[in-house]
Amino acid sequence: MDLNTCGIIGQSPALLDVFKVLAKVAPTDSTVLVTGESGTGKELLVRALHANSRRTDKPFVPINCGAIPRELLESELFGHEKGAFTHAIRSRQGRFELADGGTIFLDEIGELDLSLQVKILRVLQEKEFERVGGTGTKKVDVRVVAATNRDLEAEVARGVFREDLFYRLNVIPIHLPPLRERGDDAMLLADTFLRGFCRDKERKTLRLSPEARDMLLRYAWPGNVRELENIMERLSILCDNDVVGADDLPSKIWTSLGQEKARPAPPAPAAGFAWPRLRDMEDKGMDLKTFLDEMEDRLLREALDTADGVKNRAAEILGIKRTTLIEKLKKKQIG
Ligand SMILES: Nc1ncnc2c1ncn2[C@@H]1O[C@H](COP(=O)(O)OP(=O)(O)OP(=O)(O)O)[C@@H](O)[C@H]1O
Ligand SMILES: [Mg+2]
Known part of the structure; x- marks a missing residue:
């Protein structure tokens, strides 16, 4: 049977x-x-x-x-x-x-x-x-x-x-x-619930960013599958982007993982900041183009990371157009 x-x-x-x-x-x-x-x-x-x-x-x-x-x-x-x-x-x-x-x-x-x-x-x-x-x-x-x-x-x-x-x-x-002992089932359930709720609400299916996944996997789920289901329903209503970022997850999850939801303020730019000198470039053994490319690369990655992989938001942070960002990422083969 x-x-x-x-x-x-x-x-x-x-x-x-x-x-x-x-x-x-x-x-x-x-x-x-x-x-x-x-x-x-x-x-x-x-x-x-x-x-x-x-x-x-x-x-x-x-x-x-x-x-x-x-x-x-x-x-x-x-x-x-x-x-x-x-x-x-x-x-x-x-x-x-x-x-x-x-x-x-x-x-x-x-x-x-x-x-x-x-x-x-x-x-x-x-x-x-x-x-x-x-x-x-x-x-x-x-x-x-x-x-x-x-x-x-x-x-x-x-x-x-x-x-x-x-x-x-x-x-x-x-x-x-309990759900916390079912490993990847939590992700399978999260994706299935998201798909279902997004279909109900006639919106494009939300995806979970790697950061959000990581947090969902580490969370202890005291309310088990019911709690997971409720959170996915809430996201399907409240999440503005196509990708669920860590920031979109409820504060309860943040606190229980011992993290603060508000991102720590970036270090004050003046303190310890210095424009690169020729010596820095020479120390790295790079020519001007490689050095500038590397700097751009790092800023792009940081922006993407801050935006939980949401390209629209990353472009906004960088002050460039989304299409420009995508072109740059493609050229640099950043995923
Ligand atoms: N493995 C699963 N796959 C899909 N949906 C699930 C799964 N487990 C639970 N659910 C859903 O989670 C919700 C809670 O499940 P259910 O009511 O069966 O739990 P319960 O153990 O009886 O809870 P309680 O002890 O509070 O009565 C329901 O909406 C159910 O459909
Ligand atoms: Mg029951």
Whole structure:
């Protein structure tokens, strides 16, 4: 079976290992626990699990256990009978019933309180549960996939997560590595996101300058792929040039790399400056033309560097026309 990776981008060894497990596990009915920091793509992975399972034509029902208040969560999960509580005007199916035949995704499972943990454990073991206020037992055929960005083993040790439930969920653990451990994937993702957002905004695709790439590769990405995606979207709106320079990157990245965004002021020209003398030329063993060419070369390169490779800006700094600059660069074979 060809693996449908559902748009999960990356080729790093760390991610390829995840794909390998995904391919093996998806066709089974085993319970899977996906862990990883926020924004690493846990939800994307769980959707890929469902898409590659034999349940793919059946419902995929996600529920975020951390986003629903405790009083409502039980009824969301298991449904309720009419009159079970004040606002229960009619009976209602819960997510487990809705997911029958398919997959239920218990997102942020670490947020469940102990009493609900017991009920989830029962579904996992007996495949049965009761609606809130109900007397009869319901049976379902549901594959359970859970995700969390918490360290559940530590939660077990603290006594806030049931050990038996942890083991039941953790039959197949899949850990999504943080983006900073995926090497060049960050660049692949950045380029893909930029292309997509620029297409959406009907603008020419932005390219990343070498300096910007270097910074993006060194940054630790605490918000992982989601943070990268957001930054690329912002650039597609705010960046004025066709090339993203280091200066265009958010201050957050600069500070976290211990750099100052504002360029250091150039050294005062008067201090220590002296026009070259004949002696300097002779010291270098150059004739006049070679010496002047070399000076021009250095100034051109510095200007390009300052402009993050943006030729328009470099020409402006040098006070020459863009076309003149390009002609000079070509003659000097500067890239
Ligand atoms: N490898 C990837 N390729 C392409 N897009 C990705 C990848 N990983 C994550 N994304 C995108 O990043 C965003 C966050 O991913 P997702 O919601 O799956 O993360 P999460 O781990 O569930 O985060 P949280 O812990 O905050 O719930 C989504 O827009 C998702 O499409
Ligand atoms: Mg998520």
